Amino acid sequence: MTKGLEPIAIAANGLLDRRTFIKGGAAFAATxxxxxxxxxxxxxxxxxxxxxxxxxxxTPPYEQxxxxxxxxxxxxxxxxxxxxVQNARTPLHLSQGTVTPNGxxxxxxxxxxxxxxxxxxxxxxxxxxKRPLMFTLDALxxxxxxxxxxxxxxxxxxxxxxxxxxxxxNLQTLHGMVSCxxxxxxxxxTLLAEAGVDPEAKWLIAEGADAPTLTRSVPLKKxxxxxxxxxxxxxERLMPANGYPMRLFLPGWExxxxxxxxxxxxxxxxxxxxxxxxxxxxxxxxxxxxYQFYFVEEVKSFITQPSPGLTMNGPGTYEISGIAYSGEGxxxxxxxxxxxxxTWAQAALQAPVQDKAFTRFRLPWRWDxxxxxxxxxxxxxxxxxxxxxxxxxxxxxxxxxPLPPAAFPNQHFNGITSWxxxxxxxxxxxxx
Ligand SMILES: Nc1nc2c(c(=O)[nH]1)N[C@H]1C(S)=C(S)[C@@H](COP(=O)(O)O)O[C@H]1N2
Ligand SMILES: [Mo]
Numbered sequence: 546m547t548k549g550l551e552p553i554a555i556a557a558n559g560l561l562d563r564r565t566f567i568k569g570g571a572a573f574a575a576t577x578x579x580x581x582x583x584x585x586x587x588x589x590x591x592x593x594x595x596x597x598x599x600x601x602x603x604t605p606p607y608e609q610x611x612x613x614x615x616x617x618x619x620x621x622x623x624x625x626x627x628x629x630v631q632n633a634r635t636p637l638h639l640s641q642g643t644v645t646p647n648g649x650x651x652x653x654x655x656x657x658x659x660x661x662x663x664x665x666x667x668x669x670x671x672x673x674x675k676r677p678l679m680f681t682l683d684a685l686x687x688x689x690x691x692x693x694x695x696x697x698x699x700x701x702x703x704x705x706x707x708x709x710x711x712x713x714x715n716l717q718t719l720h721g722m723v724s725c726x727x728x729x730x731x732x733x734x735t736l737l738a739e740a741g742v743d744p745e746a747k748w749l750i751a752e753g754a755d756a757p758t759l760t761r762s763v764p765l766k767k768x769x770x771x772x773x774x775x776x777x778x779x780x781e782r783l784m785p786a787n788g789y790p791m792r793l794f795l796p797g798w799e800x801x802x803x804x805x806x807x808x809x810x811x812x813x814x815x816x817x818x819x820x821x822x823x824x825x826x827x828x829x830x831x832x833x834x835x836y837q838f839y840f841v842e843e844v845k846s847f848i849t850q851p852s853p854g855l856t857m858n859g860p861g862t863y864e865i866s867g868i869a870y871s872g873e874g875x876x877x878x879x880x881x882x883x884x885x886x887x888t889w890a891q892a893a894l895q896a897p898v899q900d901k902a903f904t905r906f907r908l909p910w911r912w913d914x915x916x917x918x919x920x921x922x923x924x925x926x927x928x929x930x931x932x933x934x935x936x937x938x939x940x941x942x943x944x945x946x947p948l949p950p951a952a953f954p955n956q957h958f959n960g961i962t963s964w965x966x967x968x969x970x971x972x973x974x975x976x977x
């Protein structure tokens with residue numbers, strides 16, 4: 546390494562200053578080991594491979610990714626579509642940046658994706674309003690639209706973390722029920738203004754067109770704030786399983802309230818106390834109280850690279866990378882530890898850092914080949930700090946026995962995740 550460019554270690558076990566890549570530039574980058582072999586790319590003479598000698602494939606009307614990427618897929622809990630809930634989890638450990646491709650967006654569907662004819666679908670707004678309204682998709686299309694980046698997370702995401710012993714599974718299984726997209730649609734406030742909401746109204750009850758329908762109560766305040774009738778996902782129409790042709794989208798709130806295949810919003814003065822919100826989405830706390838109508842997905846982060854299944858390629862310099870998000874605002878800071886939380890280094894946040902959206906963090910790390918425990922801890926601009934797992938379970942509870950990763954009776958885990966690296970470079974899930 547060039548003299549004067551020696552990276553500065555700022556926390557134990559080799560965590561380097563987040564500006565190292567910028568300051569050290571090419572000289573530093575040349576020392577990177579990577580999780581796959583990157584060395585040996587020396588100036589050998591190029592030979593022509595077979596694909597360089599013939600014309601390439603014809604461009605199809607709708608592009609598919611490279612056949613070599615076919616293994617980057619969602620994992621399915623109900624691949625045969627039996628009569629129970631279907632979950633598909635996003636491969637966050639094989640993704641980069643902050644946007645989830647539509648084909649990899651996580652899904653929770655109580656009874657599969659209905660095959661809705663957009664020309665026949667209707668959205669009704671009724672109840673405590675001056676003018677009940679009915680919209681076709683074409684009618685909605687004529688309203689002013691907004692686009693925003695936002696994550697959506699199932700309240701049951703990360704439920705395996707309630708297990709008393711760390712479940713040995715990869716990031717996709719542990720935390721794969723969160724995704725982030727650019728959503729475009731009509732603000733619900735625009736439609737509610739047209740309907741004329743009764744001043745006594747306090748709640749909205751939203752219903753989907755799937756069978757059985759998922760019905761949830763939403764405080765009117767959220768409906769008048771940033772709630773959206775989403776029509777597009779990353780620039781194209783919603784995917785069938787994500788709510789085609791329209792869904793409610795409540796930025797930062799537990800996914801189950803963002804009703805897909807939305808067909809009805811009833812304006813009321815009391816919550817519906819519907820079956821799913823009385824049972825599934827109400828949790829008993831260690832203090833004996835029922836935890837109902839807790840909506841926000843709290844500040845959270847996890848390291849995506851390295852993570853279980855991504856083996857380290859010998860001692861050397863790596864980039865630790867992950868995602869952070871908060872349902873209460875923007876990510877302000879992410880700290881990373883390589884010694885199980887004793888010392889911390891501040892990670893670089895990749896711009897743009899957006900409200901209620903994924904924020905990518907990165908930090909250079911010089912791994913000397915000895916065991917290490919990696920953690921990340923996020924802070925948001927509303928003053929919230931991601932709790933340690935121990936802090937979290939003291940307040941919200943823990944399960945008595947380990948459950949299969951697919952079960953999620955407990956909700957809203959946002960504690961710190963720990964990855965142990967052993968001398969062989971294997972990554973394991975641990976509680977630290
Ligand atoms: N109509 C309807 N809306 C629904 C669901 C459903 O089964 N039916 N699942 C909910 C749950 S539990 C979650 S977490 C989110 C997931 O949204 P996604 O599948 O687009 O990721 O949709 C919610 N909206
Ligand atoms: Mo969910």
